[in-house]
Amino acid sequence: MSKITVDNLSKQYKVHFKEPGFKGSIKSFFQRRVETVNAVHNLSFSIGKGEMVGFLGPNGAGKTTTLKVLSGLLYPTAGRVEVLGFTPHKRQEAYLRQMTLVMGNKNQLIWDLPASETFLVNKAIYDIPNTRYKQTLAEFNEMLNLEPLLKKQVRKLSLGERMKCELAAALLHRPQVLFLDEPTLGLDVTMQAAIREFITTYNKQYGATILLTSHYMADVTALTRRIIVIDKGQLLYDGDLQTLVEKMAPFKILSLSLREGKSADQLGAFGQIETLSGLKAKIRVPRGRATAVAADILTAVKVDDVLIEDPPVEDIIRQIFSGEDIQNGGAA
Amino acid sequence: MSRITHWLRVYGALFRASFGVSVTYRAQLVIWVLSGILPLIMMTVWITVAQDQPGGQINGFDQTAFISYYLAVTIVRRLTGVWIIWDIDEDIRQGTLSAKLLRPLHPTHNYLTMAVTDKPVELLFILPPVALAAWLTGAQYNFSPQNMLLFGVAIIGAVGIEFGVTMAIGALAFWITQMMSVMEVWFFSRAFFSGWIIPIAMFPDFLQDILLFLPYRYVLSFPIELLLGRLNSADIGLGFVVQWGWVAFLFLLFPKLWRRGVSKYSAVGA
C-alpha cells in the first residue's frame, strides 16, 4: 500500500510578461500579456511507506510545484494525487496534522525570539500533548544538539543553526510524510552532513515517508536509494540510483597511483584514458571487465594503488538533462 | 558638456528602471490616488461651516475659495510628496545598501529618481478628474504665465524640502532603529501644518506667523497660495527666500549625515 500516489498529474499556471523598456511598461500597464506554463505534465509515480526518495531535476523542472501539489498548496490542473489516503488540496486537518513541508529558502521561525517560542506555537497549533512534546524535543535535541541554540534569538543564529531549528519546528508533531524542498540549501559541508544524518534517523525512528529535492548530489546519494528525475515537468527516470548509474554509465573508472611515469600509449592498452598527469591516471573500462583489467594493470605496471569507482553521479545527471536517452543507456 | 550628457544618460536609465517598477504595481497607484480623499472630506466640512457664517466667508475663504484650495491640494500633494522613506529604511536595515554603495553612483541619485518617477503617471490619472471638477465648480486660479513660472519654481522647492527632509531623517537609520517613528512625527506634523487638511489661513494668527518660518508651509501650502493668486509680491518674495533657504540648508545637511552614516555602516560591515 503506497503512501503517496501521483497519477497523471498536470499543473499549469499563468504568468504575466512585461516587455523591457519604457514602452513595455506602458503597454503592460494597460494590457498584460499572459502565458500559460506547463509546470508539470502527466507525471505519475508512487512512494511506499517509510521510503525515502530523491527528487531531481534542473531549476524550473517542476519539483517544487509537485511538492506544493502534494502538500496541498496547489490544485492540480489535471490528474489524481493521493497522500495517506487524503486528497491534499482539500487540506483537511487530519491530513495536515500528518505531513510537513520544509523549504530551505523560506523560514517559519519567529525572527525576533528564540526558536523554542516557535516550538511552543506549533505545539499549540498541532495540539501536541505535553509529555510527547517534551519527549520529541529531547530526542531532537540529542540528534541535532539543539540545546545551545534554543536560548538565542533566531535572527542571531547562523544559517545552518537556523535550519536545524527549522527542521525541529517542522517535525515536532512527528509527521508521517515529509516534503523537503532543498533542506540543505546554502549550508556548509559539516552542517549538510548533520542535517542529512537527522533526516535518516527520523526516517528510521518513525518510519516516515520522505520526498526530498536537493541541488547537492551528495544529499541524494547519502540519503536515498531511489530517485525520481524530472525535467520540463515530465518524468525522465524513476528507480534505483545504482541502476541508473549502471545504465547511463556502462563503465567504471580505474584511478591509478603510478610508481613511475607512463606514456598515454602504454596505458591506452588497458582502456580509454580520462586523465593522465604525472603519476596519477584515470582510465575508463567497461563495467563488467573492471576487476579483470585492474588485475592486469597490477601485474603489468608498477602501481601503488588501484581504485575502482563509479563515475560521479553529477556527471550522469548532467548527461540525462543534456538530453541523452535513459532507456538506451547512451554513454559514449 | 560631456558631464551633463553623462548625468542625463544616468538619470534616463534610472528613470526607466524605476518607472518600470512603479507601473508594474498599478494597484498601488490606485491606492495612492484614493488616499487623496481626506482633503476633499475636509472641504465639505469647511463649506458647511462657511455657509453658516455671516457673508458666507471664513478668514476670506468662501465656498469657491475652499473648492479651489482643496482641488489644488490633491494635485500639489501628488506633485510634491516624496515617499521613499520605506525604501531607505529597508536598504539600510536589510543591508541592500551595501550593494548600492559599490556602484560608482551615489544612492542619492537612485532615491531622487525613485522619488519623482511616479509623478507623471499619477498626474495622468488624477489631473483629468480634478480639472473636470475645477471646471464644473468654477474653481478660480491665476494661470498667468508669470504666475505659472513662480508656481513651477515653488513646486521644485517643495520637492527639494521633502526630499531633503526624507534623506536627513532617513540617514538616522544608520544610528537608531526607530528612524521610522521619527519620520512618522514628520508625517503627522506635516499633515497638520502644511495645509493638507486645514488651510493655514484657518489657524489662529500667532500660529500662522510661526508657520511662515517653518518648512511645513513650503511643501504644500505655498505653491497652492501662489496658484490661488492670494499673495502680494512681498509675501511671494519672503516665501521664496524662506523656501529656498530650507532647501539650501537641507541639501547641505543630508549629504553630511550620509557621509558619516555610510562610514559607520561600512565600518560595522552591515
Next chain:
Amino acid sequence: MKRYLLILFTFYKAAVLTNLEYRANFLIGAVLSVVNAAWQIGGIWVFFLHTETLGTWSFFEALLVVGLFITFVGVTEMILYPNVREIVRHIRLGTMDFILTKPLDSQFHASLSKIEIWKGMDVLIGCGVVLFALLKQPEFPGLSSTVLFILLCLCALIILYSLTMLLITSAFWFVQLDNVMELLFVFFDAGRFPVTIFPPWLRILLTFVVPIAFVTTIPAAVLLNRLNLEFALFAALLAAGLLLISIFFWRFAVRHYASASS
C-alpha cells in the same frame, strides 16, 4: 473553541515577547501616540475656532467622536495592522505556504496571530478623551445606554476587522500592497467627524457603503441619547454580514492562490 483560545494565547504570548525585544519602541510609541492625539483633536478644534456647532454637535460632543476615533484606530493598529503587514510579507516571501499547511484555520492564523502592545497607548489616550468628553456633558449616560454602547463597540470591532480583511485579502492578487494601510486610512479618516456634518450623499456613503459611521458616530450618539434602537440592530446585522463576506472572500482567495500560483 478552547483549542483556539489556547492557540490565541500562545500567539499573543510570542507577540508580546517580540514587542519586549524592542523596548525602546515603548517610549517612541508613547510620543507618537500623544502627537497623534494632538493631531486628531487639533483637526476638529480649528473648526470650532470659527463656529459654535458642527452639524448640531458641540465641541465636546464632537470630541467624544474624536476620542472613539483615536481608540479604534489604536485598537486597529494594535491587533489588526501587525497582521496586515505580516500577510503582505507572507504573500511576498512565499511563507504563506507555512500557514496554509498548518492544521488550523488559515484566516484565524494569518489575521490574529500578531499584536503590537505599544499601540495600546493610543487606546488608553482615546479612552481618556472619551471619558473627558463625557464629563463635560450635562449628564452621564445611563445603564442601558452604556450596555448598548459596549455592544455597539463590539460590532464596530467586527466591522473594522471585516473591512480590513476584505482589503488585505486582495493582496493575494496584487502582491505588492505595501500601501494598503493608506487605503484603510482613507476609510477610517472620515470617522473622526460626526457623520451628520457631511452633506447627505457622503453621510449615506459613510453609513451604508463604507460603514465607518458605525464605528464612531453611532456609538457616540448612543452615549448622548441621540439614537434609536433600530440603528443598533442594524449595526449587529451589518457586523455579522461583513464578517461572513470577509470569511468567504478569504476562502476564495486561498483557492485562487492554490490554483494560480506556481
